[in-house]
Amino acid sequence: MTKLTRRSVAHLMLGTGLATMMTAGVAFAQEYSADNPMTVALVVHGTLGDKSFFDSAAAGLVRAEADLPVDVTVIEAGNDRGRWEPALADAADQGFDVVIAGTWEMNGFMQELSGEFSDTKFIIFDDTPDFSGGAFPNIMALTYRVSTAAYLAGYAAASVSETGKLGEIFGVEGATILEFAVGFEQGARAANPDIEIVRAVAGTFTDPAKGKEIALAMFDQGVDVVFPIAGGTGIGALQAARDEGHLAVGVDSDQAAIFAPTDPEQAAVILTSVEKKIGDSLYTALEMTLAGDAPYGTTQLLGLSEGAVGISMNEQYETLVPEDVRAAITDLEAQIAAGDIAVDSTM
Amino acid sequence: MTDLLEVVFSATFLITVIRASTPLLFATLGGLISDLGGALNVALEGMMLIAALTAVVVSVYAPWYVGVVAGMGAGAALGAIMALFHLRYKADVILVGFAVNILAAGGTVFALSLATGGDKGTSINLQSKAIPSIDIPAFEGIPVLNFFTGHSALSWLAALSVAGIWYFLYRTPRGMWLRGVGEYPAAPEAAGIGVNAVRAWSLVASGALAGLGGAQLAMFNYIGFTRDMTAGRGFIALGAVLLGARHPVGAMLAALLFGLFEALSIVMPGIFSWIPGELVQTIPFVVTLLALILFSYRTQRAERTLS
Numbered sequence: 001m002t003k004l005t006r007r008s009v010a011h012l013m014l015g016t017g018l019a020t021m022m023t024a025g026v027a028f029a030q031e032y033s034a035d036n037p038m039t040v041a042l043v044v045h046g047t048l049g050d051k052s053f054f055d056s057a058a059a060g061l062v063r064a065e066a067d068l069p070v071d072v073t074v075i076e077a078g079n080d081r082g083r084w085e086p087a088l089a090d091a092a093d094q095g096f097d098v099v100i101a102g103t104w105e106m107n108g109f110m111q112e113l114s115g116e117f118s119d120t121k122f123i124i125f126d127d128t129p130d131f132s133g134g135a136f137p138n139i140m141a142l143t144y145r146v147s148t149a150a151y152l153a154g155y156a157a158a159s160v161s162e163t164g165k166l167g168e169i170f171g172v173e174g175a176t177i178l179e180f181a182v183g184f185e186q187g188a189r190a191a192n193p194d195i196e197i198v199r200a201v202a203g204t205f206t207d208p209a210k211g212k213e214i215a216l217a218m219f220d221q222g223v224d225v226v227f228p229i230a231g232g233t234g235i236g237a238l239q240a241a242r243d244e245g246h247l248a249v250g251v252d253s254d255q256a257a258i259f260a261p262t263d264p265e266q267a268a269v270i271l272t273s274v275e276k277k278i279g280d281s282l283y284t285a286l287e288m289t290l291a292g293d294a295p296y297g298t299t300q301l302l303g304l305s306e307g308a309v310g311i312s313m314n315e316q317y318e319t320l321v322p323e324d325v326r327a328a329i330t331d332l333e334a335q336i337a338a339g340d341i342a343v344d345s346t347m
Numbered sequence: 348m349t350d351l352l353e354v355v356f357s358a359t360f361l362i363t364v365i366r367a368s369t370p371l372l373f374a375t376l377g378g379l380i381s382d383l384g385g386a387l388n389v390a391l392e393g394m395m396l397i398a399a400l401t402a403v404v405v406s407v408y409a410p411w412y413v414g415v416v417a418g419m420g421a422g423a424a425l426g427a428i429m430a431l432f433h434l435r436y437k438a439d440v441i442l443v444g445f446a447v448n449i450l451a452a453g454g455t456v457f458a459l460s461l462a463t464g465g466d467k468g469t470s471i472n473l474q475s476k477a478i479p480s481i482d483i484p485a486f487e488g489i490p491v492l493n494f495f496t497g498h499s500a501l502s503w504l505a506a507l508s509v510a511g512i513w514y515f516l517y518r519t520p521r522g523m524w525l526r527g528v529g530e531y532p533a534a535p536e537a538a539g540i541g542v543n544a545v546r547a548w549s550l551v552a553s554g555a556l557a558g559l560g561g562a563q564l565a566m567f568n569y570i571g572f573t574r575d576m577t578a579g580r581g582f583i584a585l586g587a588v589l590l591g592a593r594h595p596v597g598a599m600l601a602a603l604l605f606g607l608f609e610a611l612s613i614v615m616p617g618i619f620s621w622i623p624g625e626l627v628q629t630i631p632f633v634v635t636l637l638a639l640i641l642f643s644y645r646t647q648r649a650e651r652t653l654s
Contacts (some may be wrong), residue, residue: 201628209367217614234647235571
């Protein structure tokens with residue numbers, strides 16, 4: 001109850017603040033302080049504990065709460081699709097200053113709500129609405145050029161492959177998935193022009209048994225490094241790599257680090273992971289929002305140079321990838337960030 | 348094309364087919380038993396999912412076979428719950444079945460987070476055990492005989508179950524009761540057979556079989572549990588019951604057919620990279636549709652010749 005009162009008081013103050021600073025506009029952002037924090041809601045369409053996407057987003061917001069004058073609430077909408085839109089609408093209706101959600105599955109709902117709650121700021125990550133013609137001035141979209149990081153992983157994978165054959169496993173053949181694939185393939189060809197790359201589509205993100213079968217079949221056909229981009233289905237492919245003694249590239253978050261405490265054998269075959277640093281990018285977005293210079297109404301395309309994507313340079317990477325290859329990758333990373341290498345993209 | 352034939356006639360491919368078919372076969376047999384008893388079990392999916400999680404969590408603390416038995420027990424318990432609501436409280440069996448499925452989808456995630464200490468996606472921080480495969484070293488490298496080595500212990504159990512269920516249904520009095528209850532309940536009732544008791548046991552058996560399928564999925568096909576890992580197999584099994592002409596041997600053939608096309612869809616992208624992946628995935632469903640059309644056409648023709 002106290003919280004509610006505090007929030008309404010905060011709103012009153014904001015309201016008067018807004019009225020006096022109408023012309024200044026930008027300046028009102030500086031109203032936030034430790035006593036009057038900016039309220040932020042993250043609407044997770046699923047549950048936390050996915051060890052990937054949502055956990056990364058939540059971790060970034062927890063860090064923001066510690067460092068910045070923001071008050072973060074994480075809302076888990078659960079796995080029932082029917083509850084996702086109401087959860088987002090509730091968050092907007094509760095008067096949070098910033099409402100955050102992710103992926104194409106929430107994008108449409110956010111677009112519908114943004115008009116009705118024009119005072120609320122919305123951040124969508126990993127997808128973007130169509131901003132042309134000045135539409136959605138209160139939404140900021142964060143998209144990730146993962147192809148730039150996948151390029152490095154592809155280079156590493158092709159360098160360590162002994163058979164010269166790599167395999168990719170897709171959850172579905174969609175733009176965000178292919179964004180990983182095009183970069184990975186381009187990087188692999190840069191390391192070895194004769195590399196052979198096999199693609200397979202699982203058609204599901206929740207079937208580890210199928211992912212494992214696909215990876216086993218690939219190993220049977222001479223592939224020795226797999227790159228599953230398929231959520232839970234991909235976990236099965238990682239297990240196949242462990243059982244057959246082949247290598248794999250992780251996706252979205254540092255998957256070797258996730259397995260290391262309980263399943264070191266599994267961690268030991270993941271040579272690196274292509275990371276989308278959702279949490280870091282949300283932290284930066286909130287920082288910019290507080291400073292008042294966040295570009296709402298536009299799409300932010302974040303890549304290697306912004307530090308929003310990258311590959312995991314962990315213990316497994318240092319063990320499995322030879323030193324000269326690692327040096328070459330560090331070099332390539334600098335060239336991509338500087339724009340000397342143009343990496344393909346589906347964005 | 349020769350590449351494909353080479354792959355298809357290899358022992359590895361056959362082992363893949365058997366491995367992919369086994370969970371489906373258990374679920375199909377489960378669906379068959381309850382369907383013959385007159386209670387369509389749409390909860391196979393949820394039962395498999397709950398059994399998979401139970402098997403994984405129990406196997407962390409106990410030998411693998413205890414995990415399998417626990418999975419089977421979880422399925423049987425869900426069957427008993429369905430029987431209670433359907434037969435005692437007269438709820439519609441389809442609705443009760445869907446309630447079990449919905450309970451399974453959310454309940455397993457909740458239980459998983461309790462068991463793993465907050466992880467709601469996978470059980471990777473649990474050291475769960477695997478069902479051993481039965482390897483016969485003497486058969487390795489010998490054509491034809493090498494088809495019989497390297498299968499999960501539960502695959503053999505599934506094959507035995509087909510024979511056992513066939514014997515039960517067509518050679519024992521209780522099997523006839525079960526079929527009678529499904530076919531025309533008034534007759535066994537007049538003969539003094541407890542129709543509800545027979546149906547209740549058929550649901551319990553159905554759950555136990557689905558539970559074995561879940562255990563195989565989470566302790567052999569993939570070792571561990573992930574959210575929604577049954578991925579529709581329980582629903583495919585319902586189709587396989589019909590495709591198998593509601594007969595145990597037919598059920599086995601239908602499950603093998605699905606397993607065969609699943610395995611084909613897995614090896615084909617590596618050989619024919621020009622075929623879109625989505626198209627390959629639709630093959631099992633197109634085949635089912637064709638088989639069902641063929642099946643109903645044959646039944647209709649048989650009926651026409653009778654009348």
